[in-house]
Amino acid sequence: MLTEEQLREIATSEAAATPAPWTWGMRYIGHYPHDWRPGDESMGYWKIAQIPDGQTAEDSQWENDTTFIAGARTWVPQLLAMVREQEQLVLVLRRQVGTLEAILGKTWDQIQQETSHVDRGTAAGD
Numbered sequence: 001m002l003t004e005e006q007l008r009e010i011a012t013s014e015a016a017a018t019p020a021p022w023t024w025g026m027r028y029i030g031h032y033p034h035d036w037r038p039g040d041e042s043m044g045y046w047k048i049a050q051i052p053d054g055q056t057a058e059d060s061q062w063e064n065d066t067t068f069i070a071g072a073r074t075w076v077p078q079l080l081a082m083v084r085e086q087e088q089l090v091l092v093l094r095r096q097v098g099t100l101e102a103i104l105g106k107t108w109d110q111i112q113q114e115t116s117h118v119d120r121g122t123a124a125g126d
Contacts, residue, residue: 002082010075017068018061 002010097108104111 001085002078006078010071010079013064013068013071016061016064018065
């Protein structure tokens with residue numbers, strides 16, 4: 001699970017990067033991608049961020065964008081793991097709700113209506 005500090009880091013970097021939508025493109029010189037061999041410099045290049053002509057890195061979003069792109073390599077797997085963990089939690093909670101409905105003979109909506117006056121406080125672990 002990501003910490004609040006890590007989530008803030010991701011949100012800060014995302015907010016500083018150039019707004020979406022982003023696009024990508026490739027340029028090849030002399031070869032198609034399937035012809036490429038390690039060490040073959042005639043292949044061309046991958047462009048992950050571009051500084052517009054006449055600007056320097058300080059004048060543009062270059063640093064913010066490349067920080068976001070580089071961070072995404074770490075953040076995306078962490079976020080996917082977090083989503084998977086949350087999905088598993090949702091499945092467990094749905095099973096528990098189903099068990100409560102079966103025991104009480106009522107739907108979850110009915111249970112919520114009947115207990116709406118109860119002070120639920122904060123969730124465990126908050």
